[in-house]
Amino acid sequence: MSIHTLEVLVENEPGVLARVAGLFARRAYNIDTLVVGPTENSEISKMVIQVNLEGHSLEQVMAQLDKLITVISIKELIDGAVKSSKHDTQPDYQN
Amino acid sequence: MTTHVPTVNGTAMTGATSLVKSLEAAGVDVMFGIPGGAILPAYDPIFDSTIRHILVRHEQGAGHAATGYAQVTGRAGVCIATSGPGATNLVTPLMDAAMDSVPLVAITGQVPSAAIGTDAFQEADIRGITMPFTKHNYLVTDPNDIPRAIAEAFHIATSGRPGPVLVDIAKDALQKQTTFTWPGKIELAGYQPKFTPDNSAILDAAKLIAQSKKPVFYIGGGVIKANASKELAQLVEILGAPVVTTLMARGAFPDSHPLHLGMPGMHGTVAAVTALQKADLLITLGARFDDRVTGKLSTFAVNAKVIHADIDPAEINKNKFADVPVVGDLRETITALIPALKAELSKNRADLTPWLASMNNLRATYPLGYALPDDGSLSPQLVIERIGKISGTDTIFTSGVGQHQMWASQFISYEKPRTWLNSGGAGTMGYGVPAAMGAKVGAPDTTVWAIDGDGCFQMTNQELVTCALNNIPIKVAIINNESLGMVRQWQTLFYDGRYSNTNLDSKRVPNFPLLAEAMGCVGLACDNPGDLDATIEKAMSINDQPVVIDFRVHRDAMVWPMVAAGTSNDEIMIARATAPDWDSQEL
Numbered sequence: 001m002s003i004h005t006l007e008v009l010v011e012n013e014p015g016v017l018a019r020v021a022g023l024f025a026r027r028a029y030n031i032d033t034l035v036v037g038p039t040e041n042s043e044i045s046k047m048v049i050q051v052n053l054e055g056h057s058l059e060q061v062m063a064q065l066d067k068l069i070t071v072i073s074i075k076e077l078i079d080g081a082v083k084s085s086k087h088d089t090q091p092d093y094q095n
Numbered sequence: 096m097t098t099h100v101p102t103v104n105g106t107a108m109t110g111a112t113s114l115v116k117s118l119e120a121a122g123v124d125v126m127f128g129i130p131g132g133a134i135l136p137a138y139d140p141i142f143d144s145t146i147r148h149i150l151v152r153h154e155q156g157a158g159h160a161a162t163g164y165a166q167v168t169g170r171a172g173v174c175i176a177t178s179g180p181g182a183t184n185l186v187t188p189l190m191d192a193a194m195d196s197v198p199l200v201a202i203t204g205q206v207p208s209a210a211i212g213t214d215a216f217q218e219a220d221i222r223g224i225t226m227p228f229t230k231h232n233y234l235v236t237d238p239n240d241i242p243r244a245i246a247e248a249f250h251i252a253t254s255g256r257p258g259p260v261l262v263d264i265a266k267d268a269l270q271k272q273t274t275f276t277w278p279g280k281i282e283l284a285g286y287q288p289k290f291t292p293d294n295s296a297i298l299d300a301a302k303l304i305a306q307s308k309k310p311v312f313y314i315g316g317g318v319i320k321a322n323a324s325k326e327l328a329q330l331v332e333i334l335g336a337p338v339v340t341t342l343m344a345r346g347a348f349p350d351s352h353p354l355h356l357g358m359p360g361m362h363g364t365v366a367a368v369t370a371l372q373k374a375d376l377l378i379t380l381g382a383r384f385d386d387r388v389t390g391k392l393s394t395f396a397v398n399a400k401v402i403h404a405d406i407d408p409a410e411i412n413k414n415k416f417a418d419v420p421v422v423g424d425l426r427e428t429i430t431a432l433i434p435a436l437k438a439e440l441s442k443n444r445a446d447l448t449p450w451l452a453s454m455n456n457l458r459a460t461y462p463l464g465y466a467l468p469d470d471g472s473l474s475p476q477l478v479i480e481r482i483g484k485i486s487g488t489d490t491i492f493t494s495g496v497g498q499h500q501m502w503a504s505q506f507i508s509y510e511k512p513r514t515w516l517n518s519g520g521a522g523t524m525g526y527g528v529p530a531a532m533g534a535k536v537g538a539p540d541t542t543v544w545a546i547d548g549d550g551c552f553q554m555t556n557q558e559l560v561t562c563a564l565n566n567i568p569i570k571v572a573i574i575n576n577e578s579l580g581m582v583r584q585w586q587t588l589f590y591d592g593r594y595s596n597t598n599l600d601s602k603r604v605p606n607f608p609l610l611a612e613a614m615g616c617v618g619l620a621c622d623n624p625g626d627l628d629a630t631i632e633k634a635m636s637i638n639d640q641p642v643v644i645d646f647r648v649h650r651d652a653m654v655w656p657m658v659a660a661g662t663s664n665d666e667i668m669i670a671r672a673t674a675p676d677w678d679s680q681e682l
Contacts (some may be wrong), residue, residue, distance in 0.1 A: 011284070063411070068406070069286045
C-alpha cells in the first residue's frame with residue numbers, strides 16, 4: 001500500500017470534478033479521499049486527493065493528471081520528491 | 096493553422112454566425128458533417144460561408160474523413176453534427192483520433208441550455224461521453240464564449256501532442272445575439288506543451304548513442320506528426336544504425352533505404368522485431384511502446400537502454416522505463432541531436448559493422464513473402480503488392496483494419512510521410528473508405544486508394560455516395576475473402592479452426608460491383624490472377640468517378656510473421672508452427 005497526497009489546482013468550472021474522477025477511474029487509479037474547496041482566486045479551486053498507488057507509479061499518475069487542460073498545477077504533499085521507478089511499469093498481459 | 100483577425104471583429108451577429116466566422120478565422124477550408132435540429136442555426140450561415148461543407152451520409156464518415164484530411168495535410172480536420180445520435184455517431188472517430196494523435200475539431204449542436212438535463216429530444220451528454228478520449232472538450236451555453244472556445248479548440252488540437260477536441264454548443268447560444276470578438280494569442284494556465292527539449296537530455300542521449308554497439312532507431316508516428324522525416328534521415332545517416340518504423344510511422348523513413356529493416360511488432364519483419372530484441376540501445380522517437388510492438392513486455396528488449404523522445408511527458412516510463420527521457424517537439428529534438436551526436440562521434444565511435452551485418456543477414460534470410468494459392472485463385476497479398484507497384488509511391492493509401500491492413504503495411508513500399516493512413520491504436524474497422532474521402536479532399540491531385548476488407552467495407556461504404564456526388568474520385572480495393580479474415584486467422588491458430596461467426600458470405604451477397612454502381616461509382620471485379628494488372632490499370636484510368644474493385648481472393652491466406660498475443664517477441668513465427676532458425680544466426 002502506497003498512499004500519496006496530491007494538491008491539485010484546477011479551473012473552477014463545471015465538469016472539472018468529473019474530469020479528474022473520470023481519469024482516475026479509467027486508468028484504474030484508486031482514490032482514498034478527495035476534498036474540493038475554493039481558493040482566494042474565485043476562478044481556481046483546490047483539490048486534495050489521496051491516491052493509493054497499488055502498483056501504479058506516482059510519476060505516471062501526476063503526468064496523466066497534468067494532461068487535463070483544466071488542471072493548472074499538481075504538487076505532492078507530505079512525502080516530497082517523486083522518483084522514477086527503474087522497472088517496467090505495466091504487468092504482462094494477453095491482448 | 097493560419098489564423099487572422101477577421102474584419103467582422105466587434106460586430107453584432109448571432110452565435111451561429113459567430114461560430115462560422117470563428118471557423119473561418121481559424122483557417123478552416125473544409126468540414127464534413129450532417130445538419131439536424133440542434134445544430135440547424137449554424138447551418139444557415141454555413142450556407143453563405145467560404146468554407147466548403149461536405150454533406151456526408153453518416154456522422155462516423157464525417158469524423159474519419161476529417162481524420163483522413165488531417166493526416167494528409169497536417170492541419171486540423173473538422174466535423175460537425177447535431178445533438179444526441181448525431182453526436183454519439185462521432186464517438187468512434189473521436190476515440191480513433193485520440194489513439195492515433197490526430198488533430199480534430201468536432202462541433203456538435205446541443206439541446207437548448209434550459210433543456211439540458213431533462214432528457215429532452217435528441218439530448219445526449221456528449222461532453223461527458225467524450226471526456227475519456229478527447230484532448231479537451233467544451234459545452235458552450237453563452238454565445239459570447241463561442242469564438243474563444245473555437246480558438247482554444249484549434250490551439251489545443253494542433254499543438255503539443257495533437258488530438259481531438261469537441262465543442263458542444265447549446266442551440267440557444269447559436270440563436271442569441273452576440274458581439275463577435277476573436278481572441279488574440281491563446282494562453283491557457285493548464286496547457287503549456289514543452290517544445291524545446293532540455294539540452295542536458297540531448298547531450299545524455301548523444302553520449303549513449305555514441306557508446307552503443309547495437310543501436311536501433313525505433314520510429315513512431317510522432318515523427319510524421321512533427322514533420323521530422325528530413326531531420327530523421329540526416330540523423331540516421333550520421334550514425335548509420337538500423338531503423339524500424341511502426342504501423343503509425345510507415346513512410347516516416349523510406350522503405351527503400353538500406354538501413355530500413357521494416358515494421359516491428361505483432362506482424363513485423365523478423366529483422367525489425369529481432370533488432371529491437373537484441374539491441375543494446377533503443378533510440379525511440381515518437382513511439383509509445385504499444386503492446387502490439389513490445390509483445391510480452393517483461394521480455395521486450397531486455398538488454399537495451401532506452402532513449403525515449405516524445406512530446407507527451409505521460410508517455411515517458413508509462414510502459415517501458417526510459418534511461419534518457421527527452422520531452423519536446425521531435426523536429427526540435429532531432430535537430431538538436433544532430434550536432435550533439437556529431438560531436439560525440441568525433442570523440443568516440445563504436446564499430447557497428449558486426450551489428451549491421453547480423454541484421455542484414457536476418458533481413459536477407461527472412462524477407463516478407465507469401466505463397467501463392469495452390470488452386471490458382473487470387474492471392475490477397477499479390478493484389479495489394481500489385482496495386483502498390485502500379486499506382487506508385489506518390490499514392491496515398493488508407494486501409495481498414497485486419498489482414499488487408501497488415502498486408503498493405505507489409506507489401507506496399509512507402510517512401511514519403513503522410514502516404515499511409517490507417518487506424519493503428521483504435522483498430523477501427525470501417526476507417527478506410529471515409530478516411531480516403533477526407534484524404535482526397537486534402538490532396539485532390541493525388542491518387543488515393545483505400546485498401547479495404549469485405550467486412551470493413553460493409554461498415555462505412557455509404558460514404559461512396561458522398562464521394563460520387565462531391566467529385567471525390569477515390570479508388571477502393573475490396574480484398575474480399577468473404578470473412579472477417581484476421582478473426583478467422585486467430586480462430587485457425589488459437590480456436591482449433593472453429594469459425595464462429597466469421598463467415599460473411601460476401602462472395603454471394605452483397606454484389607459489390609452492383610452496390611458500387613448503385614452508389615454512383617464504377618464497379619469492377621477480379622478473381623483471376625491473369626486479369627489482375629489489367630483491372631488495376633482500368634481503375635487507374637478512371638479519374639472522374641470513384642472506382643470500387645471487388646478482388647475475390649483466397650480465404651485461407653494468413654498474415655506472417657506473427658508474434659502471438661501475450662507471447663514474447665523472441666517467439667516470432669514466420670509461418671504456422673515455424674520459428675526462424677536461430678541457431679544459424681549470430682546475434
